[in-house]
Amino acid sequence: MLYIFDLGNVIVDIDFNRVLGAWSDLSRVPLASLKQSFTMGEAFCQHERGELTDEAFAEALCQQMALPLSYEQFSHGWQAIFVGLRPEVIAIMHRLREQGHRVVVLSNTNRLHTTFWPEEYPEIRGAADKIYLSQDLGMRKPEARIYQHVLQAEGFSPDETRFFDDNADNIAGAERLGIPGILVKDKTTVPDYFAKRLC
Structure with a gap:
């Protein structure tokens, strides 16, 4: 997955x-x-x-x-x-990778922010197999092509994918391509989603 x-x-x-x-x-x-x-x-x-x-x-x-x-x-x-890291999500990302899943980050961001957060939060790079950033790709969510790019690069079909985002438009963009999306409303959304899915 x-x-x-x-x-x-x-x-x-x-x-x-x-x-x-x-x-x-x-x-x-x-x-x-x-x-x-x-x-x-x-x-x-x-x-x-x-x-x-x-x-x-x-x-x-x-x-x-x-x-x-x-x-x-x-x-x-x-x-x-930037306020601070969500360590519970970092822990989940590590566990998913340990179980053989592929874990990537897909962010609408900009070069100015990438001079800050990778050094401030090195745990993110350590918990992800790959990081896809809008300014590197020349496209941004919710454009269909950015999701298609990630699926193609990773070699997964939409139904083998789960997408977590706090923006409803981004979730809708992914779901139009058949990627199941989970709208992250607060700090409990991701841990609650995986509570019964991760042993």
Whole structure:
């Protein structure tokens, strides 16, 4: 069986409010107005596909949100999204591999974040057979081609696969291809799913 795990709020807790809070502190722009002006628009998607450099992305977002930040300040706030590892999920990934299953990570992310989390959480690389990142592949969830790429690379059919993600659109994208998806609503979802499936 192939098990595909998303990264944010599946393996690692993330909180975007922490990013906006850091930017607010650094810029003195009120948090409420940042929450109002931030949207995951086209620049966000392009950045996750690797089509936009970190600097161009920072510039686009600062312009969109009227944020008077240097690139260094923007980057510092951007990394504040990471809260901490979910060790119970890491343990499950290890057990799945011990039982002969294939375990991979599939994440919509960006180069700026990958300068941070692999070093901060080396346990992730240690628990996965392979890590697929949107900015390396030039495609992002829920685009059908990213799921097809992983299935083809891993040599599994959709019905031999299980996909865990905290985003309902990403789950729907996978299920349109016949990949059974499990929507991760909180920290209990993954442990509860495997409670009776892992001996």
